Every structure is written in C-alpha cells, then in structure tokens.
Amino acid sequence: MTVMETLKHCRLFEFLSDDELGLIATKVEEHHHRKGDFICREGAWGDSMYIIGQGEVKIVKKLDTETVWDITSLRHGDFFGEVALVDGSPRTASAVALVNSTVLELYGRDFKMLMNAGDALSNKMLESLLRVLINRIRATDDIVTNIMAEKLKGESGHSATMREIVSRAMVSRK
Incomplete structure (x- = not known):
C-alpha cells in the first residue's frame, strides 16, 4: 500500500480531498516493525500518532505488574496514539505489532502545522x-x-x- 492509499483508508482523513491528503503524506514517516515489536509503550512520553498501513497491531494496557489487558487489535487504516498527540501526555497504552507491520507516524509539530494550514x-x-x-x-x-x-x-x-x-x-x- 502506498502512503496515499493508507491515508485514504484512515477514518481520520476520510473527508479530505486528494490535495489535502497529499499535504499530509509529506508530513508522515513510514516505519516497519517486526512481529512482537513495541511501536509505543504505555507511560512513555508521546507526541505522535500512528496510522496502520499494513499488518495488525494490538493495543494493550497493564492492569498491574503481572496482568496485561488486550484492549483491541487494529488493522489497515486504523490509527492510535492520538491522545498523546493532542495533549502531549504519557501514552495510555502500549501498541505491539502482531505481525510484521508498516505504520505511518504523524508528529505533533506536523499535526499542529496541518491545523494551521487552512x-x-x-x-x-x-x-x-x-x-x-x-x-x-x-x-x-x-x-x-x-x-x-x-x-x-x-x-x-x-x-x-x-x-x-x-x-x-x-x-x-x-
């Protein structure tokens, strides 16, 4: 999948024109993760969100030192990490690649630039x-x-x- 195809399948961007998507495409970074890789960790400082291009990502949260809750699994076009993007707070959950996966990362500075683009x-x-x-x-x-x-x-x-x-x-x- 191309970056543009991934952005077109993301609910966050579903109402945007191709020109607007093209602007966003210039601001995201593509990352490849192997099965089992942590994409982001609960409690870590965050200033970006992620959009899944290929693969599957599991969102998990620690309930205590021994118990981890599988919140959900996300696939192509789904996104996560938007809370930290908006308020700059620590990550509320971890994201783990269930299979080899490709994600697009949009940093807070670029999100803010897009918010001021028009x-x-x-x-x-x-x-x-x-x-x-x-x-x-x-x-x-x-x-x-x-x-x-x-x-x-x-x-x-x-x-x-x-x-x-x-x-x-x-x-x-x-």
Missing part, C-alpha cells in the same frame, strides 16, 4: 478526530457499565439498576 482542512480533521474520540468514549462507557453491572450483580445476587450503579460509584469516589 480552516477547511483543520475543521475536517478536528471534526473527524472528535467523531472517533466520541465513539471510543461511548465504547469505553459501555464496557465500564457492563463491568460495574456484573460486579454489582456478583455482590448482591441480582442485576443492579443504573441508579444503583451510579449511586455506588459516587459513594466509592468520596
């Missing part, structure tokens, strides 16, 4: 980024709700109502 481009990119982040937040919310419901069901022997879940969550925050 209102149309920045508006399209921000709208797409927000849409993806909102979908991820909703999916996370569903997971947390299901976990809480199962936990509360196990404690009381019956399925808890949303009111009970929220009430117990608020009490546990105090």
Whole structure:
C-alpha cells in the first residue's frame, strides 16, 4: 500500500480531498516493525500518532505488574496514539505489532502545522478526530457499565439498576 492509499483508508482523513491528503503524506514517516515489536509503550512520553498501513497491531494496557489487558487489535487504516498527540501526555497504552507491520507516524509539530494550514482542512480533521474520540468514549462507557453491572450483580445476587450503579460509584469516589 502506498502512503496515499493508507491515508485514504484512515477514518481520520476520510473527508479530505486528494490535495489535502497529499499535504499530509509529506508530513508522515513510514516505519516497519517486526512481529512482537513495541511501536509505543504505555507511560512513555508521546507526541505522535500512528496510522496502520499494513499488518495488525494490538493495543494493550497493564492492569498491574503481572496482568496485561488486550484492549483491541487494529488493522489497515486504523490509527492510535492520538491522545498523546493532542495533549502531549504519557501514552495510555502500549501498541505491539502482531505481525510484521508498516505504520505511518504523524508528529505533533506536523499535526499542529496541518491545523494551521487552512480552516477547511483543520475543521475536517478536528471534526473527524472528535467523531472517533466520541465513539471510543461511548465504547469505553459501555464496557465500564457492563463491568460495574456484573460486579454489582456478583455482590448482591441480582442485576443492579443504573441508579444503583451510579449511586455506588459516587459513594466509592468520596
């Protein structure tokens, strides 16, 4: 796959013209990773995001010193690392190549340059980024709700109502 083909398949860039994609293509760096390579590590400082060109990447998070949670697997056109790109915070999870993979890396300085390249481009990119982040937040919310419901069901022997879940969550925050 070419860089342009990869960018065209990325949800973040799906509403961009070929000229706009061409501008982004000049700003990304292509990296090749072997099966098992860490692309980025949880807790490490990050200022870039990644777009998968070929292969498959697993996103994992440490739950404790011995337990690792496989969050998801991503493929061609999927992207990750956008949280660190936007706020410059440490990585919230690690990314590991499940097979030999090619990823495109977009650095924060180039992302900021693209945001200043023109209102149309920045508006399209921000709208797409927000849409993806909102979908991820909703999916996370569903997971947390299901976990809480199962936990509360196990404690009381019956399925808890949303009111009970929220009430117990608020009490546990105090």
